[in-house]
Amino acid sequence: MDWASIFIYDTSWAFAAEILLRVTVMFILIITSLRFTGKRGVRQLSIFELTIILSLGSIAGDPMFTEDLPLVQAVLIMSTVIFLYRLCTWGMMQYQPFEELLEGRSLYIVEDGMLVCNKIKQGKMSHDEFFAEMRQQGVEHLGQVRTGLLETDGKFSLLLYPSDEVSYGLPLFPKQYQAVTQIEADKYYACMYCGYVDVISNPDQVCPRCEDDCRNWAKALNSKIVR
Ligand SMILES: [Zn+2]
The missing domain is CATH 3.30.240.20 (bsu07140 like domains)
Structure with a gap:
């Protein structure tokens, strides 16, 4: 078993430094995005909110360590998701049937x-x-x-x-x-x-x-x- 390959593979000092930068940027981006959803915190999530969190999670995680994934794409994707979230939230306030469709009813x-x-x-x-x-x-x-x-x-x-x-x-x-x-x-x-x-x-x-x-x-x- 090649331990060096498991733990290090082709990681260079330069890419390790890049990871630090990528994680920092994405970390700030995640907090900013979640602030823009308008929610104060997460206790229990509805199905609709869980969808948002899951899509943000994948978009946010991958660019932290994927070498050929430019951060600008991540910014674009996250902005689109947040825009759709705000659009749906607005739609739910306007039309009751739309809210029941997305959130279910009590x-x-x-x-x-x-x-x-x-x-x-x-x-x-x-x-x-x-x-x-x-x-x-x-x-x-x-x-x-x-x-x-x-x-x-x-x-x-x-x-x-x-x-x-x-x-x-x-x-x-x-x-x-x-x-x-x-x-x-x-x-x-x-x-x-x-x-x-x-x-x-x-x-x-x-x-x-x-x-x-x-x-x-x-x-x-x-x-x-x-x-
Ligand atoms: Zn009975």
Whole structure:
């Protein structure tokens, strides 16, 4: 194995110095470009913003070390990308349908303590994902949640019921999210698929709300919100 070839190959002192210069220029260019997007920082990215970041990333990285790639081309490409970004942002503010096309739209996942069935069936998000989101925001069961909205940047917005309006709901923590095999009389149970709550008589009863194959029930909780 030729170690010199792996680590050095044809790198001359002159090209090493050129790399320093190239990286410095591109570094300044990246910061300038990102400032021009008008964003203050990056927490969660929408699909559209991720596209911009990915294209900028490739354009920005290559000229740092590619000998026959003049920096002026990189400047031109980055300016074009930023121009398109600003154009799209402007278009999104003017036309709502254009915004939904690029950013997607926010989705109701929970309404009145129950999961919105057709959204789960479309596979927009798995049970696990939004259960985890809600657990992280201190929610113990769905009976505490009035509204759960999945934002376009992937964040999860929650509106909770005040303590005196909390009703029975589907537990979200693994130890309580378990299918029951025996039914106790006059106790509330929650459908493990959609969160529908009822008094049931048979652990194999079909959920009247999601109808098809849902036959799993967990013991419903009605504990208050603890903050
Ligand atoms: Zn159900």
